[in-house]
Amino acid sequence: MALDHRKQEILKAVVDDYIETAEPVGSKNLIARHAFHVSSATIRNEMAELEEQGYLEHPHTSSGRVPSDKGYRSYVDSLLRPRDIPPEEADRIRACLNDCLDEVTDLIRRATSVLSENTGYTSLVLTPQLRKSQLKQIKMLMIEPGRALVVVVLEAGVVKDRLVRIPQMVDSAQLMQVAAAIEEGLSGMKLDDITLVTVASAARKTTIPESVLNQVLYEAYIAIKQADNLEVYMDGSSKMLGYPEFRDINKARGFLDALSRDKLIAGYMNEIGEDEPESLESDRDGSVQSDMPTGLALTHGRNDGRKPAYMVRIGQEIALDGLSDCSFVTTSYRIGDTVAGHMGVIGPRRMAYDKVISHINFIKTALDDRMRKIAGVDTETEEDHR
């Protein structure tokens, strides 16, 4: 079952070469490009066995080999050698994230673009998921008779709002009274646990006629629920057309169609994010760390119990229509100390995993840092934000 050392080396070489050239790799080419001290015939024998074991595939009898999902999986789990991010590139990334406006959405937009630019693939970043965040404040602001703005403040300084209609007869004072009642009753509750009933019972003691009150409460409730509205930022989808696997227009179309169902992808990312293993102790300074990745246990004997901070789905492992020719590397970012949202890179299965993994980890860390500042978790360090 387990591969001996030489097979691993060969598998790694095949995957590396295939990633680079996009051509099925043959035994001769392999020895030409790598310093194996055996003949091509030996390599052939080994490759035949790797194929038998399911790590490689044969497009047709007389062509070179191509990695299977299983081959990629093995590569990613234990063969892959992380790549250092050159300091200038690291600086550029950090600079780009740091010079953003003081807003979460702007930061996320930038992260999305940086992630795609630096990997060369399609990037996806979800806005923070707030279902499990606590409600801190709720304010209602009269805009004009009949219309009000509901402002919902969550922990970690996330603010959402929503314009609503209310009965004309409600006046500003009443509105504030209702908001204050709701806030008193619900403050500290998780968004998930708030229902129309809890809202209503929180505001029971106000002095406003029931029928009018109900409508206001309903709108407040919707606004609260609306607060964990998930959005998807995406960049670089057209980059995919540059890769030979998408030279077939139908494949390309299938891919882009799949991407256009972004809510579906977002749901999937949240789902697989749930069972994401604990992040490794990320060192906060965001320095370029060549020992960053993780699942290297097998090949490099560093199985010290750390789990990877990222997940890789390869080909058929992606449970989304139209993306089974792709690979999907995901991770999550934090606001303060809690996992807030997910981000990922989609590329061809023949993806430069080492590069993507280094970059997504680096950007995740940089994003965490920045998020920490923006969300005001450590407001004590007052910084240059003009």
Add this chain to the structure above:
Amino acid sequence: MALDHRKQEILKAVVDDYIETAEPVGSKNLIARHAFHVSSATIRNEMAELEEQGYLEHPHTSSGRVPSDKGYRSYVDSLLRPRDIPPEEADRIRACLNDCLDEVTDLIRRATSVLSENTGYTSLVLTPQLRKSQLKQIKMLMIEPGRALVVVVLEAGVVKDRLVRIPQMVDSAQLMQVAAAIEEGLSGMKLDDITLVTVASAARKTTIPESVLNQVLYEAYIAIKQADNLEVYMDGSSKMLGYPEFRDINKARGFLDALSRDKLIAGYMNEIGEDEPESLESDRDGSVQSDMPTGLALTHGRNDGRKPAYMVRIGQEIALDGLSDCSFVTTSYRIGDTVAGHMGVIGPRRMAYDKVISHINFIKTALDDRMRKIAGVDTETEEDHR
């Protein structure tokens, strides 16, 4: 220069056929599909002349003809026969727009999707441009010490907000005082005319220490300026890959790359929107109107002075890199009585202009109606929103 009647008919037939089949159209095919009472040789002669005059092109000697930009232009300006929107379809569109949430962005999102779905091409809708809107209110809400929410209310009920940092020492009352001062000073001004100086002078009479005040004012100013932030909604970009002109992956890529520069496109849309002619008297009921389009003067003698409510840019007329194989139909929508934003459809030059024009006009009207309600321009008609 001007085409005689038969040449017009032939040009129209060529364009129609080419739009339908995507194949260069030859003289024989033309008489087979249309009831011209002349022989193919005559058609050939006429087509040769049309080519000489620049309306048609010849991919190679022995193939049929294809319209040139000039040919399409002539078709759009004077030959095109609008298509009625079937009542069921009209109903579906209206229903889809009407069942949106009570928010402008949701409405725009839906309009984008409906526009793409119903035309089969890529749709673009810009959020309202508010540079020329008047400021109505500005509120500042303390979220926690050091952080505040600035809420900017514009005419027509558009509300924008922004989370900002303020000096820790500012308290809630002071914040409200500043906001009230700004509101009093600036209410009624156009966004465009508000500068840091006007903001500062409006708030001169407050009782807060200058250095602190300045920072608050700066943030308020940024929030106000931020309010006319333009966003672009797009849908159906992958539909383009289904059309034969984009079977070449490089063309497809060029197109998608061009689309990804959405801010550029938005700027262009605003620009060409400026010199857009006055909308024709749109009848408000949004009924399906077969006399909707416009530039039919030449062929149908209805040049009654009405100008088209839409603009068509064909091929090279589009001053955007990467879109010169496309056509771009744009129009604008209104909030209340003023032009607010722009929308458009991008497709291959070989686009079903009649269909696109009917739909974009119809959707524009439906959007105007809906916008009117959402923006609260006629709040008197209280409608069924739960």
Add this chain to the structure above:
DNA sequence: TTTTAGCACTCTAAGACCGAGAGTGCTAAC
């Protein structure tokens, strides 16, 4: 037992070739 050289075999990709078909332009007759 493992490795390697040699060789026959397979399959693809690319180029050459060919014929059918569609369309044209031109000429001469109507």
Add this chain to the structure above:
DNA sequence: GTTAGCACTCTCGGTCTTAGAGTGCTAAAA
């Protein structure tokens, strides 16, 4: 001004062929 006829052109889709890359197998070498 229109049309029939015809020679000519160009593309598109097949079929064939060949070069090249790669394999698997066998038998010899290490």
